[in-house]
Amino acid sequence: MERSVEPSSVRGEIKAPPSKSMTQRAIAAAILADGQSLLLNPSYCDDSLAAMSIAVSLGARVEPQADKMKISGGGELKEKKLNCGESGLAIRLFSPIAALFDEEITMTGSGSLKKRPMNMIVDALIQLGVKSSGTDGFLPVTIKGPIKGGRCEIDGSVSSQLLSGLLMALPLAEENSALKVNNLKSKPYIDMTIEVLKAFGITVINEDYGLFRISGKQKYLPVTYAIESDWSGGSFLLVAGAINGNVIVSGLRTDSFQSDMGILKALEKAGAKLSISESKIEVSKSDLRAFEFDATESPDLFPPLVALASYCKGVTRLKGVSRLRHKESDRALSLSEEFGKMNIKVEVSDDYMIVTGGEVQGARVNSHDDHRIAMAVAVAALGASGTVFIKDSHCIVKSYPGFFDDLRKIGAVVHE
Structure with a gap:
């Protein structure tokens, strides 16, 4: 047009x-909680709609309304193909979450997302005990968990989004985890992620943005959360x-x-x-x-x-x-x-x-x-x-x- x-x-x-970044993070947290969460002032842009679709595929019940969104998490996997649209945040946020499941899941996307390199996601997940592979370094990416936790080292110079995804998934892993991050950019986005995690009852230890310690076997709490x-x-x-x-x-x-x-x-x-x-x-x-x-x-x-x-x-x-x-x-x-x-x-x-x-x-x-x-x-x-x-x-x-x-x-x- x-x-x-x-x-x-x-x-x-x-x-x-409303912030699409915070909406996507809150949707991710809500689907990991066992119970109903209420998100106030959500964004309904295309990137947020992609996150909502992924939430439904991962077993959540999503009830969108004009100025709020109800999400009931803790469900069983419904779809094994997750379409992230053109959202770079969605692919990096939900790939680690998909690795929580013990079935093979395929991550796909459209438009410009198909041109973005995916090796960083695959490499990180493999370090954490996940079977994962891309297609010549790009989408689609296949993932088969469950993610075990442990030690992982990633490069944060291109994007902090994968780190956000790992921080959201690893609290539900069986083992404790330590994430070493080299040359992290966009540190404030990690602060945003940790803020959402804290609101949903999850604790992460941030050691000067170079090392993140995450205890496994934590539980997300269903909450009412206002999107800024x-x-x-x-x-x-x-x-x-x-x-x-x-x-x-x-x-x-x-x-x-x-x-x-x-x-x-x-x-x-x-x-x-x-x-x-x-x-x-x-x-x-x-x-x-x-x-x-x-x-x-x-x-x-x-x-x-x-x-x-x-x-x-x-x-x-x-x-x-x-x-x-x-x-x-x-x-x-x-x-x-x-x-x-x-x-x-x-x-x-x-x-x-x-x-x-x-x-x-x-x-x-x-x-x-x-x-x-x-x-x-x-x-x-x-x-x-x-x-x-x-x-x-x-x-x-x-x-x-x-x-x-x-x-x-x-x-x-x-x-x-």
């Missing part, structure tokens, strides 16, 4: 979307206010472990007008200046940061480009290509993305079927000199289905 976004002044209050709002999605709304308007975003926790809360620091560095309270953040248009920002721990911020930097006077330097290679697209290349069409120069040098601010022009751009690219160019269009037409904008359903509706609510002119 092609959508167009006209230059628009945005104004008003909007609630940030999503800083990743909310960052686009905040940048929209900084570019061309006055926007109040509600629902974002300022005590969150989400690394994308770093958008506040970037906005401050850029000179945006910010007012922050416990429940609301107000951002207003101002003269923006170039800034430097390290996004190594928050790679999902690159798209909104590039949109912000496009309106900053001078040259902005964003560190952490190495984290962008295995996303829904090659985000570094996609951002350079699409913002280039809008008259903004985006270059990559070593681990830096360099953005030269200027006059954003109307153009026909491509999302590369990447939800965050689609949202970035849409937000950048708000202050452009002409209309921006976005090809394949439907991909926003992966993380933020209501994105364009929310833009309209604060005054953006969006056509479908």
